[in-house]
Amino acid sequence: MNSETITYFWLLLTTAFVASVLGSLYTRRRRKPLPLRSIRGYQLMPLAIDAAIESNARAHISIGSAGVGQASTLTALAALTLVYELAERQAFTQNLPIVTLSDPLGLAVAQDTLRRAYLTRNNFKTYQAYAAMWFPDGERSVAFGAGIAALQGIENISSHLLLGRFGAEIAFVGETSMRRDTVFIGHSTQLEGQAIAYVQSDAALIGEELFVGDAYLNPNNSSAMGRVLAMDTLRWVIIAAIIIAALVNR
Numbered sequence: 001m002n003s004e005t006i007t008y009f010w011l012l013l014t015t016a017f018v019a020s021v022l023g024s025l026y027t028r029r030r031r032k033p034l035p036l037r038s039i040r041g042y043q044l045m046p047l048a049i050d051a052a053i054e055s056n057a058r059a060h061i062s063i064g065s066a067g068v069g070q071a072s073t074l075t076a077l078a079a080l081t082l083v084y085e086l087a088e089r090q091a092f093t094q095n096l097p098i099v100t101l102s103d104p105l106g107l108a109v110a111q112d113t114l115r116r117a118y119l120t121r122n123n124f125k126t127y128q129a130y131a132a133m134w135f136p137d138g139e140r141s142v143a144f145g146a147g148i149a150a151l152q153g154i155e156n157i158s159s160h161l162l163l164g165r166f167g168a169e170i171a172f173v174g175e176t177s178m179r180r181d182t183v184f185i186g187h188s189t190q191l192e193g194q195a196i197a198y199v200q201s202d203a204a205l206i207g208e209e210l211f212v213g214d215a216y217l218n219p220n221n222s223s224a225m226g227r228v229l230a231m232d233t234l235r236w237v238i239i240a241a242i243i244i245a246a247l248v249n250r
Helices: 002-029 038-055 074-091 104-120 136-155 169-178 191-200 207-217 222-249
Strands: 060-062 100-101 132-134 157-165 182-187
Touching: 038 060, 038 074, 038 157, 038 182, 038 207, 060 074, 060 136, 074 104, 074 157, 074 191, 074 207, 100 104, 100 136, 136 157, 136 169, 157 169, 157 207, 169 182, 169 191, 182 191, 207 222
Parallel strands: 060 100, 060 157, 100 132, 157 182
Antiparallel strands: none
16 A cells, blocks of 8 residues: 555545534534435334334344454444344333344344343343344355244244345345245345345345444434534545546546
């Protein structure tokens, strides 16, 4: 990595940080939550959790093979943030979501995420560590897909929310959801998984939409709203830079 690349990297990082801080300050000063671009997946997620509460069923949330301490760490952390927001929404009840994943270290983090959600609602007695489940991944990813699809026949599951890193195995869950008329919201940072999720799910998150979930699920979170503003600002800055560079080099 040459010095010019490093300079651009730090410039972009500084711009993102400044935009995030300014966005956070701006949203704190507003009396009403900042209006955001409509994303159907985030519109359906609260409804899926509410339906699970009303029907005394369980929502299934999976982050797939996204793992902490790996190349997919950011994906895992973003997905676990959504796990917290969704679990906290129902943590006042005796209902527990099922969280599945394939990273051993992530299993402990997922258990702690659920624990914090139920502590926040002063309902720790409902929390059970076994609500977070591990399934194998890697070359045996079929076992992961078949395993979480089989949960439908074991548990009373009302919705599948797959948010993280999945390959073709996501099709097992999509097929099960269609057969049993279960709500399915999908996302994957892998191209094959994202393609299947887009076709089979009731609503799919696409690309970086995963990383703004806390702003959509908790509009009063000024820090999260600031990150959304920062992301949109950087998107337009990069587009403008590309256009200017193209015009200059003509």
